[in-house]
Amino acid sequence: xxxxxxxxxxxxRLRAAKDDENDLRELxxxxxxxxxxxxxxxxxxxxxxxxxxxxARLGRVSGQYHIxxxxxxxxxxAVLSALPRYRDMGRPFASFVFGIASHKIADALRSAVxxxxxxxxxxxxxxxxxxxxxxxxxxxxxxxxxxxxxRLPEQQRELVLLRVxxxxxxxxxxxxxxxxxxxxxVAQHRALARLRAMAREESIA
Amino acid sequence: MTGRxxxxxDPAEPSHSGDAPAEPPTDPDxxxxxxxxxxxxxxxSAATEADEGDPAVQALRALLDDVDxxxxxxxxxxxxxxAPKSRRGRRTIVALGIVGAVLATTGVAAAGSGIIxxxxxxxxxxxxxxxGPGPSAPPAETVVERPRAKPRPAKRAARKTSxxxxxxxxxxxxxxxxxxxxxxxxxxxxxxxGPHGRGHRPRLP
Numbered sequence: 001x002x003x004x005x006x007x008x009x010x011x012x013r014l015r016a017a018k019d020d021e022n023d024l025r026e027l028x029x030x031x032x033x034x035x036x037x038x039x040x041x042x043x044x045x046x047x048x049x050x051x052x053x054x055x056a057r058l059g060r061v062s063g064q065y066h067i068x069x070x071x072x073x074x075x076x077x078a079v080l081s082a083l084p085r086y087r088d089m090g091r092p093f094a095s096f097v098f099g100i101a102s103h104k105i106a107d108a109l110r111s112a113v114x115x116x117x118x119x120x121x122x123x124x125x126x127x128x129x130x131x132x133x134x135x136x137x138x139x140x141x142x143x144x145x146x147x148x149x150x151r152l153p154e155q156q157r158e159l160v161l162l163r164v165x166x167x168x169x170x171x172x173x174x175x176x177x178x179x180x181x182x183x184x185x186v187a188q189h190r191a192l193a194r195l196r197a198m199a200r201e202e203s204i205a
Numbered sequence: 206m207t208g209r210x211x212x213x214x215d216p217a218e219p220s221h222s223g224d225a226p227a228e229p230p231t232d233p234d235x236x237x238x239x240x241x242x243x244x245x246x247x248x249x250s251a252a253t254e255a256d257e258g259d260p261a262v263q264a265l266r267a268l269l270d271d272v273d274x275x276x277x278x279x280x281x282x283x284x285x286x287x288a289p290k291s292r293r294g295r296r297t298i299v300a301l302g303i304v305g306a307v308l309a310t311t312g313v314a315a316a317g318s319g320i321i322x323x324x325x326x327x328x329x330x331x332x333x334x335x336x337g338p339g340p341s342a343p344p345a346e347t348v349v350e351r352p353r354a355k356p357r358p359a360k361r362a363a364r365k366t367s368x369x370x371x372x373x374x375x376x377x378x379x380x381x382x383x384x385x386x387x388x389x390x391x392x393x394x395x396x397x398x399g400p401h402g403r404g405h406r407p408r409l410p
Contacts, residue, residue: 055272142271145264199260
């Protein structure tokens with residue numbers, strides 16, 4: 001893709017205002033039309049959400065997120081490839097993206113490939129990351145949260161992941177799951193209440 | 206018409222999933238409160254005092270802290286927005302540079318860099334650089350042979366004498382030549398075995 005951006009000024013404005021739904025729709029339209037700048041901004045917008053979502057769904061393998069990150073990369077590539085065929089049918093672009101993500105994650109869970117674990121690169125300075133004890137505690141707490149989520153009904157679990165981890169709005173989440181925004185708010189309330197109850201039961205136990 | 210058997214669901218009531226009992230209508234204030242909590246989590250806002258005692262919020266925050274970890278996004282440049290930048294790129298360059306230097310001194314890079322040397326134009330041969338014998342010497346008609354058997358300082362001297370010719374011939378800035386050499390070295394190295402013998406291919410940022 002080497003299309004110059006005829007709407008470079010508009011893309012610059014959209015880069016700053018990409019969280020607004022209308023601006024995102026405009027950005028998507030430009031990206032579908034092949035505008036390189038718009039494509040870059042759009043992928044940059046969805047990539048962090050996809051990474052977090054894949055990490056939350058797939059978890060760590062041998063202490064690392066390399067499989068989840070690989071799946072996230074596949075999702076971004078698939079979105080890029082499918083962009084020319086995307087048609088705005090009134091649903092947010094997030095529905096399109098997370099539909100692809102769900103399929104890729106399902107494929108990854110089915111294959112459950114244990115790839116080679118990448119090693120750390122050579123250190124070139126002081127390590128500012130948390131120490132090993134703090135890291136292990138964080139891993140354990142995160143896995144405990146995932147365990148709680150797996151005990152939710154599937155739709156509530158997906159809803160919490162999309163709303164909290166991926167950061168989608170209630171409207172976007174509703175479009176992905178086939179619900180209204182109001183139904184999302186009711187369901188998220190029930191999901192949080194159920195998580196609260198399960199967490200308290202575990203604490204007592 | 207048959208009567209409904211005792212315990213059968215009332216079709217007039219809203220349907221619900223088999224694994225969740227029917228729940229009473231929810232107070233709108235509670236829905237707004239939960240939505241605010243969800244939005245705060247999604248925005249990665251600081252925890253409030255009320256959230257500190259909520260085990261569900263604590264669990265979700267632990268999950269978010271884990272999936273937002275910047276490490277591991279080796280395939281996705283830029284990492285997670287807002288997270289500290291990884292030094293992995295510079296580490297990769299350092300590692301690749303060290304590997305390249307080691308291979309250059311062992312002669313493996315010399316064999317591989319015969320690809321570069323084969324492209325040297327004839328005037329470099331006229332400089333009178335003596336041809337060196339070696340099992341991996343490229344064809345004589347194409348190359349300026351460096352004295353492979355000589356110790357390192359002599360090789361450096363030979364390279365220095367030939368460097369002006371390469372510059373003259375290729376007219377490339379030294380930085381571009383180094384970048385090209387690095388890329389070719391990368392292609393020649395199928396796998397970089399780290400200290401634990403686990404493989405991964407070195408990548409340039």
